[in-house]
Amino acid sequence: MSHSSGTPIANAEPSADRAHPQEGTLAIRIEGLCRGFGSGANRLEVLKAVHFEARFGDITMLIGPSGCGKTTLLSIIAGTLSPDAGEGRLEVLGQNLRAMSQGALTAMRAKQIGFIFQSFHLIHTLSCAENVAIPLLIQGVGHGRAIRQARDILDRVGLAEKSFQRPTLLSGGQQQRVAIARALVHEPKLILCDEPTAALDARNGALIMELFGGIVREPDRSLIIVTHDNRIFGHADRIASMDDGRIVELHDMDEQHPLPEHLRHGFHQ
Amino acid sequence: MIRIALKMLLGDSAKFCMLVAGLVFATFLMAQQISVFCGLMLWTTSTLKNVPAPLWVVESRVEQINETIPILDTDVARVRSVDSVAWAAPFFSSLIRVRLPDGHFKIVLLVGIETTSFAGAPARLLEGRIEDLRLPNAVIIDQLAQQRLSQTKGGKVQIGDVFEMNDHEARVVGIAQTVESFTGAPFIWTTYERSMQYSPMQRKMLSAVMAAPRPGISDAQCAADITKETGLRAFLNRGYGNGANDFNEATMWWYVRNTGIPFSFGVTVAIGLIVGIAISCQTFYSFVLDHLRYLGALKAMGTSNFKLCLMLVCQSFTVGIIGYGIGMFFTARFGFNALKYGKPPFHMPEMIPPAVLGVILLICLLASLLGIWRVARLEPAAVFRG
Ligand SMILES: Nc1ncnc2c1ncn2[C@@H]1O[C@H](COP(=O)(O)OP(=O)(O)O)[C@@H](O)[C@H]1O
Numbered sequence: 001m002s003h004s005s006g007t008p009i010a011n012a013e014p015s016a017d018r019a020h021p022q023e024g025t026l027a028i029r030i031e032g033l034c035r036g037f038g039s040g041a042n043r044l045e046v047l048k049a050v051h052f053e054a055r056f057g058d059i060t061m062l063i064g065p066s067g068c069g070k071t072t073l074l075s076i077i078a079g080t081l082s083p084d085a086g087e088g089r090l091e092v093l094g095q096n097l098r099a100m101s102q103g104a105l106t107a108m109r110a111k112q113i114g115f116i117f118q119s120f121h122l123i124h125t126l127s128c129a130e131n132v133a134i135p136l137l138i139q140g141v142g143h144g145r146a147i148r149q150a151r152d153i154l155d156r157v158g159l160a161e162k163s164f165q166r167p168t169l170l171s172g173g174q175q176q177r178v179a180i181a182r183a184l185v186h187e188p189k190l191i192l193c194d195e196p197t198a199a200l201d202a203r204n205g206a207l208i209m210e211l212f213g214g215i216v217r218e219p220d221r222s223l224i225i226v227t228h229d230n231r232i233f234g235h236a237d238r239i240a241s242m243d244d245g246r247i248v249e250l251h252d253m254d255e256q257h258p259l260p261e262h263l264r265h266g267f268h269q
Numbered sequence: 270m271i272r273i274a275l276k277m278l279l280g281d282s283a284k285f286c287m288l289v290a291g292l293v294f295a296t297f298l299m300a301q302q303i304s305v306f307c308g309l310m311l312w313t314t315s316t317l318k319n320v321p322a323p324l325w326v327v328e329s330r331v332e333q334i335n336e337t338i339p340i341l342d343t344d345v346a347r348v349r350s351v352d353s354v355a356w357a358a359p360f361f362s363s364l365i366r367v368r369l370p371d372g373h374f375k376i377v378l379l380v381g382i383e384t385t386s387f388a389g390a391p392a393r394l395l396e397g398r399i400e401d402l403r404l405p406n407a408v409i410i411d412q413l414a415q416q417r418l419s420q421t422k423g424g425k426v427q428i429g430d431v432f433e434m435n436d437h438e439a440r441v442v443g444i445a446q447t448v449e450s451f452t453g454a455p456f457i458w459t460t461y462e463r464s465m466q467y468s469p470m471q472r473k474m475l476s477a478v479m480a481a482p483r484p485g486i487s488d489a490q491c492a493a494d495i496t497k498e499t500g501l502r503a504f505l506n507r508g509y510g511n512g513a514n515d516f517n518e519a520t521m522w523w524y525v526r527n528t529g530i531p532f533s534f535g536v537t538v539a540i541g542l543i544v545g546i547a548i549s550c551q552t553f554y555s556f557v558l559d560h561l562r563y564l565g566a567l568k569a570m571g572t573s574n575f576k577l578c579l580m581l582v583c584q585s586f587t588v589g590i591i592g593y594g595i596g597m598f599f600t601a602r603f604g605f606n607a608l609k610y611g612k613p614p615f616h617m618p619e620m621i622p623p624a625v626l627g628v629i630l631l632i633c634l635l636a637s638l639l640g641i642w643r644v645a646r647l648e649p650a651a652v653f654r655g
């Protein structure tokens with residue numbers, strides 16, 4: 001693994017302009033994690049002793065060619081897929097996922113994680129506000145209160161007037177903004193996105209990334225974006241480049257360390 | 270989340286309608302067919318309703334009311350002599366042919382009763398007086414006979430009209446209201462003595478003895494005494510659900526055992542059940558498959574398996590209850606019409622609606638289990654993949 005910026009990640013120091021107590025500390029810590037599919041001759045090792053970290057307050061992008069294992073890693077972080085048994089360390093939001101029961105994982109997803117999917121997964125028979133309210137409803141918040149909170153968030157992503165429309169009437173960009181509102185409504189500590197801009201054109205992709213850099217980013221929140229869309233790489237604080245089941249390069253970006261040339265081209269999915 | 274689940278269900282109006290329609294069909298077929306069957310079984314015991322008597326004493330091999338094995342005239346006296354019997358009266362009944370003046374024949378059920386006590390007189394007399402039965406050649410007919418024996422289409426035989434049975438004249442002196450009989454034959458009452466003339470002569474003519482227990486003695490006790498002392502069989506006439514010694518119940522079970530009627534109705538009810546299960550399970554499963562990616566997303570977002578199951582069960586029970594409601598509405602419409610026109614037979618015992626509801630909910634549970642099975646197998650990680 002090579003570091004293209006000056007900061008070694010293992011003991012990342014909080015820098016001076018980061019005032020929030022959690023900012024800069026680790027939201028995700030993964031060491032030597034493996035995951036394969038199938039057995040015997042059909043066994044496919046997808047994750048090969050992965051090391052990965054993400055800090056609070058950061059937008060961390062997980063990039064790499066198709067099939068290198070990005071989604072698999074993201075699913076493991078979400079607790080929806082279990083890693084292979086073994087040594088590897090898997091800590092998310094300060095908790096050891098390996099030691100948690102299915103019920104505890106489900107509860108953690110409900111309370112602390114926001115999800116954004118490539119194909120939005122907005123329920124087409126519900127209004128936008130109802131879709132956005134779902135994470136609150138899952139937690140047992142009353143319907144009326146959940147809808148009010150959902151409308152506030154929709155207002156913040158600029159879609160207040162679409163609250164009572166069905167998502168199918170919206171453009172792709174608007175649908176993804178609704179999905180972002182849904183990921184934000186319960187104020188999660190961790191937001192996981194899989195290819196959030198892949199289904200969008202350049203203009204809408206840029207709009208979505210503006211939202212990520214603006215209202216989504218919080219000092220005590222960590223954002224993981226799996227993407228192969230090189231148009232948005234510039235919005236990351238940190239880029240973890242993956243290939244063949246390993247993180248091959250970790251790049252922290254700031255004014256002094258812009259996006260390196262070899263990453264500008266992106267990958268073909 | 271339940272509200273969300275119901276909105277998901279109602280949002281897919283095509284599948285929703287299909288599910289409801291399937292359950293309406295199943296509800297209607299089951300409730301209506303069972304009721305028609307029960308109505309038909311009621312018809313088989315119509316004589317017991319139309320010719321009321323607390324106890325029916327018959328030949329010991331008789332199993333049901335529509336079967337007659339004649340006994341001796343002297344058996345009336347033997348029944349009378351049993352201590353616990355208050356009164357006993359002879360009774361004659363037989364299907365006979367009525368000859369109309371234009372030469373046509375009609376089948377009627379001729380009932381002969383004793384005129385001193387009038388035991389076995391019509392339960393409801395609409396016109397005329399029962400005492401007039403003592404007049405020469407007098408008969409009392411029911412409303413069905415009024416139509417059947419009329420010579421003009423749509424006309425009605427009235428009091429004072431005359432027809433012929435076994436070459437003997439019969440004059441109508443009263444009109445009775447009756448429960449329709451299984452054979453479809455109208456009821457005609459006359460005196461016991463005259464019924465001997467109206468029907469072809471046989472060695473034994475007495476069909477049954479009607480009797481009643483003394484005050485303070487139960488009908489069951491009295492029946493036991495009669496059987497013990499005369500060797501004849503004594504049936505009670507309380508109604509269904511009173512054991513094998515009740516003539517109503519014995520008659521119903523005789524038809525269940527000895528005719529293809531329960532089988533043919535059973536087949537129809539089974540078809541309702543199978544079609545209901547097939548349509549509901551298949552439609553609900555495809556509804557679940559259509560919504561699988563949403564259910565997967567909900568699962569990934571932290572919805573527990575228990576809550577997802579609850580959502581599916583709520584969805585299927587909702588269509589179940591709506592389908593049941595509409596199905597029962599149609600059954601009720603059918604029932605009211607049937608009772609109004611007296612045809613087809615219709616009788617819905619109290620336990621039919623809750624029983625059908627139970628079956629419908631069971632179908633729904635089955636359908637949702639299929640969906641639950643699919644959702645439980647769903648890997649939440651799969652939502653990230655397209
Ligand atoms: N459930 C699974 N069963 C078998 N193979 C899988 C499964 N999930 C992923 N894979 C395989 O793992 C590899 C990595 O997949 P994925 O993590 O989706 O890659 P990426 O998101 O980087 O495109 C692929 O070759 C894929 O076929």
Ligand SMILES: [Mg+2]
Binds near residue numbers: 070071194
């Ligand atoms: Mg992927």
